[in-house]
Amino acid sequence: MDAALLLLADSRLPAGGHGHSGGAEEAVRIGAITGPEDLARFLRGRLATTGLVAAGLAAAACALGATADQTADHAAGETAGGWRALDAEADARTASPAQRAASRTQGRLLLRSARRIWPSPMLDALARAVPEGPHHPIAFGAAARAAGCAPHDAALATAYNAITGPATAVVRLLGLDPVDVHRVLAGLAPDLERVARASCATTAWEDLPAHAAPALDLLAEQHLRTEVRLFVS
Numbered sequence: 001m002d003a004a005l006l007l008l009a010d011s012r013l014p015a016g017g018h019g020h021s022g023g024a025e026e027a028v029r030i031g032a033i034t035g036p037e038d039l040a041r042f043l044r045g046r047l048a049t050t051g052l053v054a055a056g057l058a059a060a061a062c063a064l065g066a067t068a069d070q071t072a073d074h075a076a077g078e079t080a081g082g083w084r085a086l087d088a089e090a091d092a093r094t095a096s097p098a099q100r101a102a103s104r105t106q107g108r109l110l111l112r113s114a115r116r117i118w119p120s121p122m123l124d125a126l127a128r129a130v131p132e133g134p135h136h137p138i139a140f141g142a143a144a145r146a147a148g149c150a151p152h153d154a155a156l157a158t159a160y161n162a163i164t165g166p167a168t169a170v171v172r173l174l175g176l177d178p179v180d181v182h183r184v185l186a187g188l189a190p191d192l193e194r195v196a197r198a199s200c201a202t203t204a205w206e207d208l209p210a211h212a213a214p215a216l217d218l219l220a221e222q223h224l225r226t227e228v229r230l231f232v233s
Contacts, residue, residue: 011168054158055198057086062151111126117147118146140154159199
């Protein structure tokens with residue numbers, strides 16, 4: 001893994017990720033997560049569904065960024081159309097309006113930070129092509145490419161973020177022992193590797209993972225209607 005990707009995957013990156021729980025806050029509120037065992041089940045399910053989908057999209061965005069760099073014509077309509085088309089693939093795979101909004105918010109903030117940290121005509125082109133803010137996996141994959149990383153690295157780091165964000169949120173929400181939570185994450189390491197490999201198994205966008213997670217969709221919509229919230233999503 002490229003060392004720059006460690007910076008990109010760091011939760012301390014100023015891109016707003018600390019404000020999102022990935023459905024964990026609502027799961028805690030309704031009693032679906034009460035301790036490390038529940039958290040492990042939640043994270044395993046999240047990784048196998050939305051985590052896999054996000055990882056595939058990030059890998060595709062990283063590959064598209066490489067293609068754009070090779071053409072060296074980031075203002076071309078074909079390149080802009082490619083970014084819009086891939087962002088539409090992400091939109092189609094995100095059924096919940098609340099999750100779509102959260103994904104675009106995080107993607108917009110990540111892209112803004114990435115353009116300052118790793119200046120790139122490719123990132124500028126993405127910002128122009130999707131002015132409302134690209135979905136988070138698209139921004140992550142493009143940023144990974146700007147940092148000099150490969151699609152597999154982008155997929156692995158995206159899958160990693162899919163479980164570490166909710167895990168950190170649960171530590172804050174329930175006051176769990178961080179060592180116990182990191183033990184849960186360590187147990188998911190083989191699954192992370194499998195998800196990253198599966199995410200890069202195809203280059204055809206229509207064949208990218210499209211696993212649904214209705215429970216997460218419902219949690220996201222319920223969370224949006226909750227008056228007292230610590231996290232945005």
